[in-house]
Amino acid sequence: EYVAAHLRKQKFPVTVSAWVPGQLYVVADSPRTILQSLPSSLYLAVKDYTRIKDDEREAVERSRTQLPDTAWVRITKGKYKNDVGKVFKSQEDLVEVLLAAREFPYKMPQGTRALAERSRFPNGKGGQVSDIISNGEVIGWSYRGESYYKGLVVKIFHRDCVELVASPHINDIQFHMESGWDIPFLKATVVAFSMQFLRVGDSARVIKGSLRGELGTVVSTDHTCDSVGLEFNFDGCLEEAEVSLRDIERVFRVGDTVRVVAGPYMGLEGHLIQMSDDVFHVCQDTTKEQHFEPPSDCGSIEIGDYIQVLHGEHTGRRGIVNWFSKGDTNLWFRDIFTASTTEPSLMDLATISVPVTLVQRTDLAQTIVFTKERGYDVRPGDTVSVTRGPEFGAQGLVQHVDFPNASLSLVCDGDKSLINVPIRFITKIHNASLDSFKKDIGHEVFVIGGERKGYRGTLDSLSVETCTIALRGQVRTTLKLHDVVTR
Numbered sequence: 001e002y003v004a005a006h007l008r009k010q011k012f013p014v015t016v017s018a019w020v021p022g023q024l025y026v027v028a029d030s031p032r033t034i035l036q037s038l039p040s041s042l043y044l045a046v047k048d049y050t051r052i053k054d055d056e057r058e059a060v061e062r063s064r065t066q067l068p069d070t071a072w073v074r075i076t077k078g079k080y081k082n083d084v085g086k087v088f089k090s091q092e093d094l095v096e097v098l099l100a101a102r103e104f105p106y107k108m109p110q111g112t113r114a115l116a117e118r119s120r121f122p123n124g125k126g127g128q129v130s131d132i133i134s135n136g137e138v139i140g141w142s143y144r145g146e147s148y149y150k151g152l153v154v155k156i157f158h159r160d161c162v163e164l165v166a167s168p169h170i171n172d173i174q175f176h177m178e179s180g181w182d183i184p185f186l187k188a189t190v191v192a193f194s195m196q197f198l199r200v201g202d203s204a205r206v207i208k209g210s211l212r213g214e215l216g217t218v219v220s221t222d223h224t225c226d227s228v229g230l231e232f233n234f235d236g237c238l239e240e241a242e243v244s245l246r247d248i249e250r251v252f253r254v255g256d257t258v259r260v261v262a263g264p265y266m267g268l269e270g271h272l273i274q275m276s277d278d279v280f281h282v283c284q285d286t287t288k289e290q291h292f293e294p295p296s297d298c299g300s301i302e303i304g305d306y307i308q309v310l311h312g313e314h315t316g317r318r319g320i321v322n323w324f325s326k327g328d329t330n331l332w333f334r335d336i337f338t339a340s341t342t343e344p345s346l347m348d349l350a351t352i353s354v355p356v357t358l359v360q361r362t363d364l365a366q367t368i369v370f371t372k373e374r375g376y377d378v379r380p381g382d383t384v385s386v387t388r389g390p391e392f393g394a395q396g397l398v399q400h401v402d403f404p405n406a407s408l409s410l411v412c413d414g415d416k417s418l419i420n421v422p423i424r425f426i427t428k429i430h431n432a433s434l435d436s437f438k439k440d441i442g443h444e445v446f447v448i449g450g451e452r453k454g455y456r457g458t459l460d461s462l463s464v465e466t467c468t469i470a471l472r473g474q475v476r477t478t479l480k481l482h483d484v485v486t487r
Contacts (some may be wrong), residue, residue, distance in 0.1 A: 156203060329356060376401070386425055466480055
């Protein structure tokens with residue numbers, strides 16, 4: 001997409017292939033002309049230049065005006081620019097595209113892109129909601145001349161305002177996935193997307209044809225021809241065969257190093273420790289343990305924060321917020337120091353109510369923050385204190401850390417209640433000791449590094465840097481702590 005956009009800016013006629021992901025058709029007098037127009041950052045992105053035959057050129061030219069009945073397109077102009085949708089119906093100059101709505105007949109935040117909710121459509125003089133029926137079954141609804149199918153809306157665009165997308169990124173069709181409209185087409189799209197990440201050395205199983213059920217190793221890939229070369233071991237003899245990408249499935253094993261390529265955890269890297277049908281459990285690498293820093297809330301105010309009043313009758317007063325509810329316009333704080341004295345008086349200690357807009361945070365507590373080097377420096381067993389938010393003042397042991405959502409649960413000292421708190425509201429008192437992990441002795445663990453990577457075993461003992469594990473079917477072995485994880 002970046003190469004196509006750059007070449008278009010250089011006035012080259014460019015057509016994105018409707019058949020092969022990552023293939024572009026460019027009109028130029030020679031490959032050298034194209035090469036010279038590319039900046040160094042895109043130079044290596046182009047793998048090959050091929051002069052196409054006349055019949056293929058004609059097919060490309062036809063694709064500019066004729067769209068397949070089932071295809072993905074990207075909107076290139078207007079309010080829906082860069083959105084990806086499914087072709088609903090195609091005519092000569094106009095294309096009906098099914099995509100997530102950006103306009104709603106009910107109140108929504110400006111700029112929202114979402115599935116429309118039929119229950120929120122108003123019925124009255126302004127418009128009536130009507131069923132769309134096909135073969136005796138309700139498949140959608142219409143409102144004020146627009147049609148909706150499972151929350152997706154049909155919009156009409158001129159042919160020049162859309163371009164074909166051979167294999168969209170799954171994140172770009174998130175709402176289509178959620179709607180479930182045309183599930184077979186969605187499943188085929190997911191498979192095509194995932195096959196782009198197939199690499200030499202990966203394991204794959206044949207699911208169709210004469211080799212169905214056979215497990216092989218990828219030795220070559222050719223996305224242009226939609227095929228892959230697999231090496232099979234038949235009774236000790238290695239044989240290679242070329243198989244269609246549509247006839248195989250990627251095979252993962254416990255212990256594999258993986259990266260999430262779509263969804264809310266996109267970019268996360270780690271090791272597979274468990275597989276349940278289509279759900280994989282991934283243990284993040286210790287050096288890349290937290291990939292997701294939550295949006296900054298530096299301008300927000302929470303219970304426990306130090307604030308100073310900037311305007312109004314209480315100008316100059318400073319104190320600690322002891323009550324503030326999200327959405328309220330006022331907060332309550334306990335004045336501990338005034339602008340003129342450092343000794344609190346009875347009046348100073350009274351609770352004062354002021355508008356939120358008249359105060360600012362001061363003396364920010366040294367809470368746990370996200371760093372590129374260490375992520376969030378906290379783990380189960382650490383002793384922490386809550387210095388911000390509704391749980392202000394709580395203290396206890398960390399029970400569980402949810403790094404992607406930047407939160408943790410801790411068992412409070414005293415009443416032993418379990419609470420969930422954002423990590424950025426926490427300060428660490430001291431790190432966990434090995435004693436907190438003794439409860440895992442005798443339980444199953446997973447080896448994610450070293451020569452035993454992929455094995456499971458039972459934790460036998462712990463030391464400062466190593467642990468002893470009884471591997472399945474083998475004698476006890478000593479491993480580095482960072483190579484082992486618990487469930």
